[in-house]
Amino acid sequence: MHIPDGFLSPEIAAFMWIISASMLSWAWRKAKSTYAHSLTSLLAISSAFVFIAQMINFPITYGTSGHLVGGTFLSIILGPYTAILSMTIVLLMQALFFADGGIFALGANIFNMAIIGGLSFFILKLISGENTSSKRFHFGVFAASWLSVVIGALACGLEIGLSPIFSEAGGLIVTVPAMLFWHALIGLGEAAITTIIMSQLYKIRPTLLSGLNLMRRTLYARDS
Amino acid sequence: MREIAKAVLLMLAGFALLAPFASQFPDGLETVAENLGITEPEPLWSGLMPDYTLPTIENPYISNLMAGVFGTLVVLAAAFALGKTLESTRNKRLS
Numbered sequence: 001m002h003i004p005d006g007f008l009s010p011e012i013a014a015f016m017w018i019i020s021a022s023m024l025s026w027a028w029r030k031a032k033s034t035y036a037h038s039l040t041s042l043l044a045i046s047s048a049f050v051f052i053a054q055m056i057n058f059p060i061t062y063g064t065s066g067h068l069v070g071g072t073f074l075s076i077i078l079g080p081y082t083a084i085l086s087m088t089i090v091l092l093m094q095a096l097f098f099a100d101g102g103i104f105a106l107g108a109n110i111f112n113m114a115i116i117g118g119l120s121f122f123i124l125k126l127i128s129g130e131n132t133s134s135k136r137f138h139f140g141v142f143a144a145s146w147l148s149v150v151i152g153a154l155a156c157g158l159e160i161g162l163s164p165i166f167s168e169a170g171g172l173i174v175t176v177p178a179m180l181f182w183h184a185l186i187g188l189g190e191a192a193i194t195t196i197i198m199s200q201l202y203k204i205r206p207t208l209l210s211g212l213n214l215m216r217r218t219l220y221a222r223d224s
Numbered sequence: 225m226r227e228i229a230k231a232v233l234l235m236l237a238g239f240a241l242l243a244p245f246a247s248q249f250p251d252g253l254e255t256v257a258e259n260l261g262i263t264e265p266e267p268l269w270s271g272l273m274p275d276y277t278l279p280t281i282e283n284p285y286i287s288n289l290m291a292g293v294f295g296t297l298v299v300l301a302a303a304f305a306l307g308k309t310l311e312s313t314r315n316k317r318l319s
Contacts, residue, residue: 006265040307047303057247065247099271169260182252
């Protein structure tokens with residue numbers, strides 16, 4: 001879903017940079033006030049994991065592939081705000097060193113993957129909410145990770161569809177359904193991988209899931 | 225530190241095993257663009273290792289592997305630095 005340079009009009013690219021920059025500064029403040037010291041090793045490891053996992057494309061169908069994005073994964077391990085910053089690092093390094101995603105398009109890519117990915121935590125919270133039982137939690141993880149990819153693809157479809165190079169080829173009416181179609185499928189891969197990893201961690205090392213603990217803490221706070 | 229080293233080695237080993245099976249098909253966005261007859265414009269900045277390959281290494285598997293190792297270490301270091309920064313700003317605020 002990484003948008004290369006040249007796909008977006010300068011106006012859209014600049015607009016997305018402004019949105020992403022202001023959301024990043026918000027996430028930075030929120031991350032700072034909720035950050036636990038013990039999280040740093042986990043932050044480093046999970047960011048590196050997301051980078052390496054993104055290099056492995058899985059085939060979907062009709063000669064198309066996808067790969068894990070990992071926004072929901074990070075948000076459950078690190079909490080939503082630190083997850084946004086972590087994914088931004090991954091996207092920045094991909095753009096700088098590997099030309100995966102453009103520099104001008106980075107603002108849009110940060111919005112589509114880092115911000116939507118991190119905020120997908122609240123979809124999980126909405127679904128498992130008061131009840132972090134294993135069944136509700138796993139369903140929430142599956143739904144949140146699928147939606148994180150689909151909503152990201154919707155944003156991407158809007159951004160490219162409004163840019164001249166794609167609007168001459170049909171615009172939003174073509175780009176939005178096409179992006180949604182492919183990423184509804186790719187999202188199933190994302191959801192399967194995220195749910196499998198989380199169900200293992202939930203069983204073996206639930207203390208690693210800061211996001212889950214965050215949900216439980218707010219639950220306890222309300223109870224007492 | 226030891227824990228981080230162990231985790232990274234494990235991830236890279238997993239990557240080395242899975243990389244040969246990674247799909248070379250275009251991704252979702254590339255397919256959408258291709259179907260509309262839109263070709264990706266020449267990038268203004270092509271990075272040091274475009275498409276996760278080291279231009280100097282001929283063997284595609286080794287080249288991709290090296291790019292993966294490099295990227296993993298860079299992301300690891302940057303995320304670690306982010307964590308340390310978040311820690312220190314938190315300290316100042318609390319003391």
